[in-house]
Amino acid sequence: MKAAVIVFPASNCDRDVAVSIERTSGVKPLMVWHRETTLPDDLDLVVVPGGFSYGDYLRSGAMAAHSPIMREVKSRSERGLPVLGICNGFQILTEAGMLPGVLMRNARLRFICRDVYLRVETHDSLFTDRYETGETVRIPIAHHDGNYFADDATLKEIEDNRQVAFRYCDEEGEVRPEVNPNGSRANIAGVFNRDRTVLGMMPHPERLAEDILGGADGKPLFLSLVEALS
Amino acid sequence: MKRPATRCVMRRPGAPAPSVPPVSAPSRERSVTPEVVAEHGLSPEEYELALGILGRAPNMTELGIFSVMWSEHCSYKSSKKWLKTLPTEAPWVICGPGENAGVIDIGDGLACIFKMESHNHPSFIEPYQGAATGVGGILRDVFTMGARPVANLNALRFGSPDHPKTRHLVSGVVAGIGGYGNCVGVPTVGGEVNFDPSYNGNILVNAMTVGIAAKDRIFYSGASGVGNPVVYVGSKTGRDGIHGATMASAEFNADSEEKRPTVQVGDPFTEKLLIEACLELMATDAIVAIQDMGAAGLTSSSFEMASKGGLGIDMDLDKVPQRERGMTAYELMLSESQERMLMVLKPGKEAMARAIFDKWELDFAVVGTLTDTGRMVLRMHGAVVADLPIDPLAQASPEYDRPWTRTERPPVVKPDDVPARDWREVLKKLIASPDLASKRWIWEQYDHMVMGDTVQRPGGDAAVVRIHGSNRGLAMTTDCTPRYCVADPREGGKQAVAEAWRNLTAVGARPLALTDNMNFGNPQKPEIMGQFVEVCEGMAEACRALDFPVVSGNVSLYNETSGQGILPTPTIGGVGLLNDLGRMATLPFRREGDVVVLIGDAIGGRGGWLGRSLYLRDILGRAEYAPPEVNLSIERRNGDFVRGLIEDGRVSTCHDVSDGGLLVALAEMAMAGGIGVSVSTDPSQAYAQPLHAWLFGEDQGRYLIAVPEHEADGIQREASRVGVPCRRVGITGGETLTVDGGEGLSVASLKAAHEAWLPNYMEGLKSP
């Protein structure tokens, strides 16, 4: 699998996700600087990593969404190239209009870094094939702006099309408002585009992909990609 | 600011400089009157010294430079006599105090670079920005030396929870630390938080950064090479943080609608760019010397670089990137704008270096040249605006031997003289008390996992961060028990060092070195100066006994409001090394049926030390008696024994016994693991009598381990062979914590109370 990781000036999970990709695929991903305007032709996957892109001063991800490289990412994704956005990457993909909805300030207004439980809503995608539908996984979040919002019509559309990838749940897999860490509508933690070739998620699968770090529930996501795209 | 090198020779000023070129004082500047001198914090004696050095009266810019260079913060004038007594050497120390941060060898061609620094006063004035810029400053101290920062820690002390400002300060400081650290992408992995009324008017924000560098690529601040370019990089200079004295300057009066900000504002985005750009440039061979612009900005950085190299600098202030219009030389030299660095490059490397800073969209300007004159010559608008000899300012700042008095030793209390209370009520209250309650509400606001190497997260004895790409790790902790230090500064100083050493040991790490942050009240009071002296004595003794040298540090004095000083708070930041992360211990109970073993004993083998304990303070409301004694040879013997067990892979559950004593430590292990424990004493034995002293005494040098039954006997045998006290105190299992049978406490309800206090407090709710 040939993957590219986009690097903005204040990306800070670029190395972390590159490590996870290399550990599962055996191939070092290409690190692509934000001022680049093209991506190689033979890419299998683009990852937009976590961090603060350009400082996130206007709205998280807003300025990055209009960077030269994101124009290329968007156009390649329209031609079917898979894209994974994690945390700030998810924010950038929504700001770029590649995913529905928007990520607002957490309901309690504080940055939150903690492990959360997620219910895998479908295993039927190249990102989630190694999970079971309905499975509960433990993956950390670390964000200030992860409160997913979409208006009623959009929400209905993404539910009808089964575009929700992950929802915040309790340890037993029950999706309850009390375990919603950030106020996201319908406890949404990750969404696909219509074709399920683009996934944005607030939790960081790369942070728990190795037992020594306290868990490996994030690893199947990378294994799924390697299997689907190699 | 860094602390003076312990071996540095303090040169007194010689004869005045022979010929003094005319130095123009811009007409808009005030003239230097005795009042202006006083406003700048220079005593009449210090001003005389300045006149002697200069051979004439200084202009405003020069006076400002004298004032910041000789401030307590930059010159350590009250403290350096005593700091020089701290041990700073060990075979693994590469660079001790005197540089931006301390450097130690961690093997495999790598060095660990770390330091702690206070940002107390700014954080009290503006908690968010004060704390944020504190983090920014300490990060720069570490990456300046060539290290990639891999972890941040912080030690915070707030006033009483009942004080009307405390909640606001906690909220702002925590958000500021998180806001900065999270954005730059360095995990904040540990620290400590205490509350005490003595901090009501002077909170403490001590931030620590740990970084890793290649051992053969460490960068220092001493300039060399006459003719080499002096380069300014980073953010532009504004009027941030300029000494309050300038508020009264003539120019300000003439333009009074524009208020000058004295609070520095941090920009973590720029800091992130600066880290990446500096590390990219450091991978080349372009840099001769580099120094961050911290307190006293351009002044201290330029003087230090030149002084260390025995050189001079000719600097053109017109070249300094400026954010605001019409800045004076005084303002440019004293500004504390954040995210700036000064470096000396090899000749001919400017274009290559500039390209790197352009890539990261940071300012880059050649502002001066190294000279062989030993003088700092500043030019602006074509005129010389200051001309000062460098060494006398940088190295001959006043050094005081301030009068001091010893703190009178409080009496030792016998366990039987302290009233007993039901252990259940005591435990419930202690684990939900401000000092012992869970600090999750705080550390969940810090990204403690970014960089993907956090192996032990906050909440344990020490945080552990994997050395990237290896199976080795760095353990780190911050520790101090101010209530001990105030009662007996010498024992308190020893205890702070010993506890840091113990926390590193408890995860299985070999403690290597420490950084300190000495927070005290007004040193002009003999009793406060005495606290400082005695704490240093105790620290020095512990550092020597434990082979745990001081490699960097920072001093914060005058933490007083209306004559009320803070508790003496010598915060210790310790770093240790784990050679195999597969053999590391953590705090939570892992399984049912493990035998819980106490290593170490009460001093003298009986009773328990209740003087200055939390039992005495928080249950009985008495801050009395002598704090526990630290026997350093026992400390070392017990710690080496426990570390050996962890390194052999025989122990993987371990916790040190500290605040609150044995039962609190057991409860912490139970709550973290979600497993109960049956504690048992042997009533026929004197050691557990009286029970409340055994359960809540704070005797030092002790650890709890939990091991399978088949390991316990062997460990006990071995302990008795080497003379380490070791006894079974319980068995894990069930859902409750019990003592000698009888009615127990549910671990779940303890945990609920432990977790609830801080969030409830911050929401303004009463604890259940």
Place this chain on the structure above:
Amino acid sequence: MKARIHITLKNGVLDPQGKAVGHALASLGFGGVEEVRQGKYIELDLTETDRAKARETVDRMCRTLLANTVIENYEIDLG
């Protein structure tokens, strides 16, 4: 010419920051505040002298970058 842009959350979009400010005002004893909505204010110095052209450009800026029209409204004031 100066363009002053006010960006506010659309009605119906939960504004946790506004809510927190409202709560703080109430706890400080300021009664009679029914609702607080927090927004952003951005000031631009433009070289353009033609008001219509300026409005058109700034409007495009808002739609492209300055506001996220999924959740935000904006108002432009030229002067």
